[in-house]
Every structure is written in structure tokens, then in C-alpha cells.
Amino acid sequence: MDRDFSSVGHDVEKIDGLSLATGTGRYTDDFDAPGTLHVAVLYSPHAHGIIKNIDDSEAWKVPGVVDVMSYKNAYDDMPKVVHTTAGQGFPEPSPYDSWLFDDKVRFAGDRVAAVAAETLDIARQAVSKIKVEYELQEPLFDPERAMDPGVPVVHDRDEYMPIPVPYDPSKNLMAEKIFSIGDVEKGLAEADFVLDQVYRTHYAHHCMMEPHSAFALFDETGRVIVYSSTSVPFHVRRIVAQVLDYPLRKVHVIKPRVGGAYGGKQEAFIEPLAAKFALRTGRPVKAILSREEVFTSSRTRHPMRVHVTAGVMKDGTITALRMDDLMTAGAYGPHGLTVLCNAASKVLPLFNKVENVEFIGRTVYTNQPVGGAYRGYGVTQATFGFMQFIDDLTRKLDVDILEYIKKWHIKEGEGSPVFEAIGEGKAGVPQVITCCKLSECIDRGAEAIGWYEKRGRRISDSPGKIRGVGMAVSMQGSGIPLIDMGSAYMKLNEDGSCNLLMGASDTGTGSDTVMCQIAAEVLDIPTDMVVPLSSDTDVTPFDVGAYASSGTYVSGGAVRACAEDFLKNIMKVASVMLEVPVERLETSGGRIWDRDNPDVSTDFGALCCFSLYGAGENMQQIQGYGSYTSPVSPPPFIAQFAEVEVDTFTGRVEVLRFVSAVDCGKALNPKMAEGQVEGGVLNGIGYALTEQYLFDDKGRMTNPDFGNYKVFGSLDVPKIETILVDSYEETGPFGAKSVSEVCINGPAPAIANAIYDAVGVRIFDLPLTPEKILAALKDVDR
Numbered sequence: 001m002d003r004d005f006s007s008v009g010h011d012v013e014k015i016d017g018l019s020l021a022t023g024t025g026r027y028t029d030d031f032d033a034p035g036t037l038h039v040a041v042l043y044s045p046h047a048h049g050i051i052k053n054i055d056d057s058e059a060w061k062v063p064g065v066v067d068v069m070s071y072k073n074a075y076d077d078m079p080k081v082v083h084t085t086a087g088q089g090f091p092e093p094s095p096y097d098s099w100l101f102d103d104k105v106r107f108a109g110d111r112v113a114a115v116a117a118e119t120l121d122i123a124r125q126a127v128s129k130i131k132v133e134y135e136l137q138e139p140l141f142d143p144e145r146a147m148d149p150g151v152p153v154v155h156d157r158d159e160y161m162p163i164p165v166p167y168d169p170s171k172n173l174m175a176e177k178i179f180s181i182g183d184v185e186k187g188l189a190e191a192d193f194v195l196d197q198v199y200r201t202h203y204a205h206h207c208m209m210e211p212h213s214a215f216a217l218f219d220e221t222g223r224v225i226v227y228s229s230t231s232v233p234f235h236v237r238r239i240v241a242q243v244l245d246y247p248l249r250k251v252h253v254i255k256p257r258v259g260g261a262y263g264g265k266q267e268a269f270i271e272p273l274a275a276k277f278a279l280r281t282g283r284p285v286k287a288i289l290s291r292e293e294v295f296t297s298s299r300t301r302h303p304m305r306v307h308v309t310a311g312v313m314k315d316g317t318i319t320a321l322r323m324d325d326l327m328t329a330g331a332y333g334p335h336g337l338t339v340l341c342n343a344a345s346k347v348l349p350l351f352n353k354v355e356n357v358e359f360i361g362r363t364v365y366t367n368q369p370v371g372g373a374y375r376g377y378g379v380t381q382a383t384f385g386f387m388q389f390i391d392d393l394t395r396k397l398d399v400d401i402l403e404y405i406k407k408w409h410i411k412e413g414e415g416s417p418v419f420e421a422i423g424e425g426k427a428g429v430p431q432v433i434t435c436c437k438l439s440e441c442i443d444r445g446a447e448a449i450g451w452y453e454k455r456g457r458r459i460s461d462s463p464g465k466i467r468g469v470g471m472a473v474s475m476q477g478s479g480i481p482l483i484d485m486g487s488a489y490m491k492l493n494e495d496g497s498c499n500l501l502m503g504a505s506d507t508g509t510g511s512d513t514v515m516c517q518i519a520a521e522v523l524d525i526p527t528d529m530v531v532p533l534s535s536d537t538d539v540t541p542f543d544v545g546a547y548a549s550s551g552t553y554v555s556g557g558a559v560r561a562c563a564e565d566f567l568k569n570i571m572k573v574a575s576v577m578l579e580v581p582v583e584r585l586e587t588s589g590g591r592i593w594d595r596d597n598p599d600v601s602t603d604f605g606a607l608c609c610f611s612l613y614g615a616g617e618n619m620q621q622i623q624g625y626g627s628y629t630s631p632v633s634p635p636p637f638i639a640q641f642a643e644v645e646v647d648t649f650t651g652r653v654e655v656l657r658f659v660s661a662v663d664c665g666k667a668l669n670p671k672m673a674e675g676q677v678e679g680g681v682l683n684g685i686g687y688a689l690t691e692q693y694l695f696d697d698k699g700r701m702t703n704p705d706f707g708n709y710k711v712f713g714s715l716d717v718p719k720i721e722t723i724l725v726d727s728y729e730e731t732g733p734f735g736a737k738s739v740s741e742v743c744i745n746g747p748a749p750a751i752a753n754a755i756y757d758a759v760g761v762r763i764f765d766l767p768l769t770p771e772k773i774l775a776a777l778k779d780v781d782r
Contacts, residue, residue, distance in 0.1 A: 007520040008668040008734045012527050015513045016257065016506075025257040028213035028229045029288050036215075037066055037116040039277060039287040040123035042130050043297055044105035044112050047139035047367040047699035048152060051103045051112065051132060058129035059115055064122035067281050068130070070113035071101040074276070078245045085239070085269040086334035086372070087232030089483055089544060093425030095167055095174060095333045097155055100243055100272055105134070106154050106331035107367050108700040109296035116277040116285055139367040139699055143305070143328045146172040146364035154331060154365035174329040175337035175363040177344070179421045182356035187320025191311025195393055199308070199385030200765035201748075203693035204301040206374060207711045210259025211294045212267075214274040217284035223250045224275050229258050231265045231505050232545030233535045239268040240275050251275075255535035261507035262683070263373035264299055266547045267334060295704035299372025300693070302339055302363075303328040306385030311356075316397055316404060320356040323348065325382065327363040330370040336363040338424040339371070342378035345423055346476055346635065347386055349416035351408050357418060367699055373547060375680065376744045379476060380687075384766060387472035387749035392762070400455075402446055405473055406439045424548070429481045431632040435729040435737065437663040438473060441639040444723050445471070445661035449641040458758060464649040467656070468758025471641045474745035477633035478729075478738040479550035485629040486550070486558035487541035490519065490566040492622040494612070496590045496604035497529045498566070503543025504555035505535045509740060510672040511551045515559045517668055518733050522563035523570075525590045525604070541625070549636075549738030552668060556733040557628035566624025570607065576618050577602060577610045634729050636737045638662040640681070640746030644754040648777060651770030653755060654718075655685055660743060661723040666735030670724055677722045677743040684747030686712035692767050 003009075019025040056068045074080075086094040105112065113130050117123035140152040155169035166176035188194055215227040224246070230236050233253040241248040258265065274287040289298065307324040325343050329336040344359040374380075394401040410416060412433050420430045446452070449469060459467045488502040500519050506512040516530040523530075534540060543555055571592070575582045578601070580594045587593075593601035602610075611622050643657040660677050667673040690710035694703045703709050728735035748766060756762045761776035 003728060003735065005521055005734060006524060007517045007527050009666060009670070011671040012513060012517055012669055014510050014672070015516060015532060027210055027257050027259055028215055028227045029286070031215050031227045031256065033217050033284040036284040036286050037118065037277065037281060038120040038123050039274060039285060040115050040120060040127045041111055041293070042113040042127045044110040045108055045700065046105060046134055046136055047108045048137040049105050049134040050137065051105065052135050053133040054113060055131040056113065059126040062122060062126040062129065064118035065115060065126045066118070066283070067116040067277055068113065068126070069101065069276070071103045074101045081243050081245060083239060083243050084334055085267045085332070087235035087239070087266045087268055087545060088335070088338070090238065093337050094335060097169070098332050100276060107369055108698060109369060110331060111297070114273060116281060140172065141366055141368060141699060143326055143364050143366055146366060152367070154367060169365065172365040173362060174333040174365050175340055177337065177341050177361040177422065178359065180358040181417045181421060184320045184322050184356045184358040187356035188309070188311040191319045192314045194309065194311050195389065195396070196309045197389060197392070198764065199306045199388060201304050201381040201384050202766050203303050203369060204687050204691045205295055205709065206262040206264035208260030208262055208264055211289040211291065212265065212270045212298055213288045214271040215284070215286045216274040216278040218278060218282065223252055224278055225252045225254065226271050226275055227254050227256060228271050229265060230255055231261045231507050231547055233505060233537055234503060234542055235545060236268045236271050237537045240272050243272040244276055244279060246279070253537045255505055258507040261546065262375040263377065263547065265507065266373040266545065267299055291706065292704040295709065296369065296701050299334065300369050301374040302336070302371030302381065304343065304381035306382050308385055308389045310389070310393065312393060316399060316408070318351060318354045321348070321354045322358040323382070324360040328368065328371060329363045329365050330368045331365065332370045333363070333365070334370065335373050336371065339378035341422050341424050343382035345418060345428055346379045347382045349410055349418045350473065350475055352410040352414055352416035353408055359422065369693065369701065375683065375741050377741065379474065380745045383472065383474050383745040384748045387746070388752050388762065391470065391753040391756070401471065402442050402451065406442055409438050409473065410436065412436045424480050429631060433635070434731065435634060435663070435665060435727050436637055437725045437727045438637040438639065441637060441661035441663055441725050442473065444725060445639040445641045445659050448659045448721055448723060449643055449657065451641065454643065456757060465645050465647050466758045467643060467645045468754045468756070469641060469643050470750045470753025470755070470757055471639065472746035472749040472753065473637070473639050474742055475635040475637050476549055476738060476742035477635055478553035478732065479630055479633055480548050481631055481633045482629060484544050484548055484550045484554045485627060486543040486555035487627040488559045488562035489541050490562055490624045492570065492604060492608045494605055494608045496608070497531055500530050500532045500559065501540045502532070502534050502555060502559060503540045504551060505543070505546040507546050509546070509551065509676065510669060511546065511555070513672070514552055514668050515556060518556050518559045519563040521734060522560060523567055524588045529590065549741045551740065552736050553732050553738055554628060554630060556736060557630065558626050560733040561626030561628050562624050565626050569622055569624055570604070573611050573615070573618070573620070573622055574602060574607055576615065577607060630731065632731060634731055634737050636662065636664045636739055636742045638742045638746060640750050642747065642750040642754045644751055644758060646755055646758045646773065648759060651774035651777070653689060653751065653768060653773065655751060657719045658685065658747065659721045659723070661725055662739060662743065663725045663727045664739035665727055665729035665732050665737035667724050668734060668736050673724060673739050674722045676740050678720050680740070680743030681720055681747055682712055682717060684744040685718070685751070688748035688751045688766060689768055
């Protein structure tokens with residue numbers, strides 16, 4: 001097919017770029033209404049306990065307080081509904097283990113009570129006056145002990161709804177996924193040698209600039225409108241209706257501009273609270289988390305222990321591969337199964353020629369912060385261990401890791417039994433790779449970083465500072481096959497422009513712009529003639545939302561199907577107007593003409609006026625509709641290279657240069673694709689080196705702010721280079737695959753491997769702090 005496109009593949013400016021740059025873009029907190037109440041929440045200072053009593057009498061006395069809620073009165077006018085906060089498809093693959101309010105607290109940061117008042121200061125003052133009597137219970141902080149007999153049980157109630165996966169809260173087992181292919185024990189016995197190593201990843205936060213926000217109010221018909229900073233407006237609508245036992249038809253969710261999400265806004269835990277206060281008071285209600293609340297009470301990346309065992313022959317053949325992952329859910333279980341499954345389904349197929357494969361995955365409850373969706377979604381954690389493991393393996397074989405990976409990685413025309421064995425939350429689907437340029441990514445990335453000139457040289461330009469290089473490869477997916485679905489609708493206007501209404505959620509990624517490019521490409525019109533409106537549950541058609549790397553591939557597929565249906569209907573009306581058979585009509589640039597007689601022509605604007613005002617019995621709104629789901633999830637591939645300098649006196653690691661070479665299919669907007677990669681890389685570098693949750697012995701986070709949680713800022717950015725390797729995925733819209741998540745998986749293992757290349761010590765647990773490196777160097781010296 002012709003791949004010389006007029007709209008996609010070009011650097012079209014972001015549709016919302018000017019409004020964002022000038023500060024006129026409207027976020028959830030920018031919406032207001034007369035009489036708006038503000039919400040403050042009381043959180044548990046204890047990791048585990050029963051609430052014996054709440055005395056809120058003093059809070060009610062504070063002038064300006066309108067409502068106070070806790071488990072004592074929240075259910076006076078509604079049932080106590082157990083649910084999951086995870087914004088996932090229905091039925092959700094996460095356990096129903098959460099309540100709006102409960103009389104048990106399960107982590108330091110759990111919700112105890114809330115106040116709605118005339119101002120936020122008043123609400124906070126009232127919260128400080130609520131007295132709570134706790135019966136403290138022994139907390140569970142060690143996931144390795146979570147399933148031992150006699151340990152504290154985090155969820156010991158009998159109110160839980162069953163889910164169709166192994167789930168035993170009485171043993172703190174949130175989820176379990178086990179599968180095997182071949183005979184791993186036999187493969188290990190046949191190997192020339194066996195490698196066995198454990199790696200650990202840690203708690204980390206999304207650090208989006210806009211905190212979790214919700215604004216709820218009633219319209220004149222008695223419907224509750226919820227403005228939400230969310231990635232999943234349709235899931236939010238369903239969960240709000242479910243939690244409040246309120247008719248779904250009376251819930252209207254609107255997603256305005258979103259100031260970053262990275263997975264953290266694939267939840268619905270603040271929206272039901274705002275909506276409940278609105279229902280109780282009849283007034284508009286705004287609930288905006290503080291930065292401290294975002295850190296301590298929202299969602300995090302799940303910590304994971306990754307245990308890799310492999311049997312290896314002297315020629316490099318892996319005879320058996322076992323991955324045993326233990327993931328910490330924290331106090332509740334949103335996404336705890338699907339993140340766990342991703343750690344296998346998008347990591348193990350990379351080396352598809354291994355005949356004996358086993359995955360043992362368990363997610364356990366602890367009395368710690370709640371894990372949830374986070375960019376990379378389990379692949380990031382597993383890749384940290386797996387790619388260090390491959391680096392170690394190739395060093396023991398004394399072969400170049402680049403050549404080893406190029407020989408053994410999955411190729412075009414190949415599949416993997418892992419694809420069918422495991423998906424996200426259930427068995428997967430068989431698929432064959434139709435587009436893979438990973439070997440080219442490796443070659444181009446190696447050239448850019450100067451791999452062969454620097455690898456193993458331990459270059460030093462100053463005393464105690466030694467440089468090294470490391471690399472990692474990764475794959476992800478493009479939506480969840482046969483589960484994720486997007487939809488779009490278009491209509492024609494009198495000036496030849498068209499409205500594009502879509503459920504796809506732009507969380508700052510540029511999704512609206514790319515969707516307009518896809519529609520414009522089908523119609524062969526300028527992108528600015530497409531007017532987007534996204535993520536309004538009353539107006540736009542359904543879309544699962546912005547997660548699972550589904551935006552461009554799944555939502556873009558829906559927009560393409562919609563635009564094709566729209567164009568077909570345009571041509572039908574043009575045939576009536578011009579009195580020319582459809583098969584003789586051609587279109588370009590918003591004009592339509594008779595191929596045999598080009599003087600017989602019209603344009604989209606005139607055609608719309610004809611259809612609305614002058615077509616007689618054929619008058620109609622020219623429109624189009626399309627939905628899309630895919631039977632496959634074509635993986636993007638990436639090779640990432642780090643050059644670091646290690647200070648052997650202090651243990652400090654400085655990333656000097658980072659190169660990513662990515663196969664994301666056809667980059668529909670190259671600059672925005674590069675921006676996605678660079679943002680994910682910097683996120684990954686911070687996760688590798690500096691970001692971490694610090695806790696006291698009571699399980700309370702001690703660094704819940706940007707001053708002490710060390711996220712990388714603009715002054716910390718190393719030289720980052722992104723190479724978009726040209727490829728084409730036939731199943732994607734105009735050749736596109738995803739790019740938003742795969743970029744975050746490689747920085748941690750690439751940096752860890754570069755540290756080893758520089759100073760010969762391997763760090764098996766994140767973050768890669770100076771203290772750990774100094775301790776490892778001292779062990780080597782001894």
C-alpha cells in the first residue's frame with residue numbers, strides 16, 4: 001500500500017498546545033459553581049486496626065461545615081457497596097475489596113472520615129477535630145511472610161465478592177497465576193550450567209503535576225455531573241453509579257484537560273466521595289488531593305521480587321527458564337492480577353525459542369500503600385531483573401550481549417506459546433509477530449552510544465570516576481486483545497469541517513491530535529479541519545480509556561473505521577448531489593469530482609449545505625461511526641543504552657547519555673512519539689537512581705513531597721537521544737503500534753548493567769543508590 005501519507009507521519013502541532021502554553025487550558029480544579037463545597041479527608045496514622053469509635057461532634061461545630069462522613073453515617077441512605085477502584089473492563093479482574101468508608105484501616109493513609117465545608121481551610125480545621133478510637137492490630141509489612149501461617153490477615157471480612165481467579169484473602173493471597181510449558185526441571189538438569197538470581201523493585205510514584213481531582217454537581221434534571229482528572233471516564237461513570245447505588249443513566253462524567261496520569265488516574269477512588277457529598281448536600285463539591293495525599297493515599301507502582309532461574313548450554317541455548325514473581329499489592333488489590341500477568345506475558349516471549357518455561361506469580365496483601373496501574377504495568381519491574389540476568393548470562397558465556405539478543409529474540413513470522421498461555425488477567429491469545437525491527441534497534445542504538453568503543457573499557461578522565469555502558473531490550477503491547485474497544489463518531493459541517501467525537505482520553509499525550517491526523521488522512525483534508533471532542537460520557541461513544549498502550553492502536557483504529565464510514569456516506573450524498581455514480585467519484589483536499597468530467601464537482605462545505613437544506617427527501621446529517629477491537633496486540637520493541645559515570649569515592653552514579661532506538665511501527669506524529677519516549681526515559685532514570693518511598697517503623701511514609709521524594713527535574717536531565725526505527729504494522733492504523741509504555745522499561749536494567757561494566761559490582765535491588773554501590777564496592781575490595 002502507499003505509505004507516503006499527507007497527515008500521519010508528520011509533525012502536526014498539538015491541538016491544545018497553545019492553550020497549555022498560555023495557561024488557558026481548563027483542568028478539573030478550574031471548574032467551579034456558586035456554593036461549591038470543599039472536601040478534606042482524615043486518614044489513618046496507623047497501618048492496621050479496627051475503628052472502635054469516631055467522635056465527630058466537634059467537627060460539626062466548626063462554622064462553615066456542611067457535612068461530615070464516616071462509616072457511621074455514610075450508609076444511612078445507601079447500601080455499603082464493596083467494589084474495586086480499578087478502572088478496568090467489566091467484570092473487573094481485580095477483587096472487590098474496597099468501600100467508600102469502612103471501620104477497619106489497612107494502611108497508614110487509609111480513609112477514615114471526610115468533611116465538606118464552605119472552604120478547604122474550614123474542612124481541614126474540622127478534620128483535625130475528629131477524634132478516633134482505634135484498636136490496633138499487628139501490621140504486616142513483609143510480603144515474603146504474607147502467606148505464612150499465623151501472620152496478620154489484611155482482609156478478614158466475609159463481604160467480598162468472588163472473582164474468577166485464584167483469590168484467598170484469608171491467606172493474604174490477592175492473586176495467583178501459574179503456567180508451565182514443557183518440563184523446566186528436565187531442562188535445568190540437561191543444562192551445562194544453571195543461573196539463579198533474585199532481583200527486587202520498590203515503591204514509586206507517578207509524580208504527575210496535576211493531583212487527583214474531582215468536581216461533582218447536579219444539573220437541572222437531577223443528574224450528577226462529575227468532572228474528573230481521569231484516564232477512564234466511562235469506568236468512572238460505572239464505578240460511581242455502583243458505589244453510590246445510583247442509576248448509571250443519572251451519572252455524567254466529563255474529562256477536561258489532564259495534567260499527567262502515567263497510569264495513576266486509572267482509578268476511581270476520589271470521584272465517588274465527591275459525588276456522595278453532592279448527593280447528600282445537593283451542592284457542588286470539589287475534592288482535590290494535596291501532594292502529600294497523592295503520595296500517601298492514592299496509588300503507586302507495585303513492588304516486586306523477581307526470581308529468575310535458567311539452564312544454559314555452552315552455546316547459549318537456554319534449556320529452561322523459570323520466573324517466580326512475588327508482587328506487593330499493599331492494602332487493596334486494584335490491578336494486582338493484571339500487572340502480575342504482564343510481568344510474564346510481555347517479558348518471557350522476547351526469547352521465544354526456550355522450550356521449557358515456567359511462570360509462578362503471586363500478589364499478596366500487606367499493610368502498605370496501595371499499588372495500582374503505572375506506566376510499564378509490571379513489565380518495568382520484571383525487565384529490571386530479566387535484562388540484568390541476560391547481561392550476566394552473556395558475560396559468563398563470554399559473548400557480546402548485542403549479538404546474543406539478536407540471535408535469540410523473537411522475529412517477524414514467529415510466535416510464542418506464552419502469548420496463548422497468559423494475557424492480562426486470564427489466558428492470552430495466540431499471535432504471530434508481523435512487525436519487529438529489534439535487531440535494527442540494537443544496531444542503531446549501539447552505534448549512537450559508541451558501544452564497541454566503550455564496552456568493558458572502564459574509561460576514567462578523573463580520579464575515582466569510571467565510565468561504563470549497559471543496555472536492555474524490552475517489548476510491550478498495543479491494547480489488550482479482544483478486550484479493549486474504542487469508538488468514534490463524526491459529522492460534517494457547513495464549512496467543510498467535521499466534528500470528531502471519541503471516547504479516547506487525552507491525558508496530555510497528544511491523543512486528540514493524533515486522532516485528528518488519522519481522520520484527516522482518511523478524508524484527505526487538513527488536520528485543522530477536524531474538530532475533536534473526547535471523553536464525555538454523555539456525548540462521546542464508549543472507549544475503555546487511556547491505558548494498556550491502547551490509545552493510538554485501539555482508539556486510533558476506531559477513528560480510522562469511523563472516518564472510512566464517514567467518507568463512504570459523504571460519497572453517497574455527493575453521488576445524489578452531482579448525479580454521478582459513486583464509483584466515478586474522487587476526492588482530495590475536501591473536494592469531490594467526477595473522474596470522467598472534473599468540471600462536475602463540489603466541496604465538503606457545499607455538500608453539507610445540500611444535505612442539510614437542499615436535498616429534499618434525501619436531507620440528512622452526513623455522519624459516520626466506527627468501533628474497533630483487535631484480536632492481537634502487536635508489541636513495540638525497544639533497545640536502550642546507558643552510559644554512566646560511577647564515583648568510586650561516593651558511590652554516586654551520573655547518567656551521561658541515554659539512547660533509545662524504538663520500533664513503534666509508523667510514528668504518526670514523530671515529535672510527539674519522541675516526546676513520549678524521552679519522558680518515559682527520564683521517568684525510568686529517576687525510578688532507577690533516586691525515587692523511593694521511605695517509611696518509619698509504623699508503616700508511615702516519611703518523604704511525601706517533592707523536596708524529599710527525589711524525582712528528576714529539568715536540571716538533572718542527561719543527554720537523551722531517541723531513534724525512531726522505521727517499520728510498519730499492517731494491523732495498526734496507518735502502520736502504527738504503541739510507544740507510550742515500552743520506553744520506561746529499559747532505563748533501570750541498562751543503568752544497572754552500565755554500573756557493572758564500569759566498576760564490576762551488580763546491584764540487585766532498586767533504587768541504585770550511592771549507599772548500595774559503596775557497600776558493594778567494599779565487598780569487592782574485601
